[in-house]
Amino acid sequence: MYAQVTDMQMRFGQEELEQLAPSDVGAVDQSKVESALNDASAEMDTYLGSVYTLPLSDPNPYLKTICCDITRFRLWDDAVSEEVRKRYEDAVAWLKNVVKGDVSVGIENTEEVFHAATSRSTSDRTFTRNSLDDF
Numbered sequence: 001m002y003a004q005v006t007d008m009q010m011r012f013g014q015e016e017l018e019q020l021a022p023s024d025v026g027a028v029d030q031s032k033v034e035s036a037l038n039d040a041s042a043e044m045d046t047y048l049g050s051v052y053t054l055p056l057s058d059p060n061p062y063l064k065t066i067c068c069d070i071t072r073f074r075l076w077d078d079a080v081s082e083e084v085r086k087r088y089e090d091a092v093a094w095l096k097n098v099v100k101g102d103v104s105v106g107i108e109n110t111e112e113v114f115h116a117a118t119s120r121s122t123s124d125r126t127f128t129r130n131s132l133d134d135f
Helices: 005-012 014-020 030-048 062-079 082-100
Strands: none
Touching: 005 014, 005 030, 005 062, 014 062, 030 062, 030 082, 062 082
16 A cells, blocks of 8 residues: 555544544544555556556655545545545546656666557448458
8 A cells, every 4th residue: 555544644634534434433444444545556556557567666755645635535435525536636647647757756667668559540340250250
């Protein structure tokens, strides 16, 4: 995981976490927050794994911020505010910039990464099992 429950508490406060992940005893449901942190980290890995070998040996501290913003968005679920949605969208945009090479996480990648190029055809040919039998 790129962040911990304590990181969420420091960034967004105990009160907000109690609102997002209430427990039966009036505190924070740690397992719900940890689950959301795991999901956010997995989402981040879908981007980072395309350019870096995972797990990252020395993660950039900014990844903790990205993880917290994604986790917060996930915890708010359907009641997400514009600010929370914007921070999530900014986090995803930043991750996409990492993939494009516009932003670095400060780790030297030892593996060569190949990006597949796609092209669009103007033909309207539909590929089916029968049409492929001709080849």
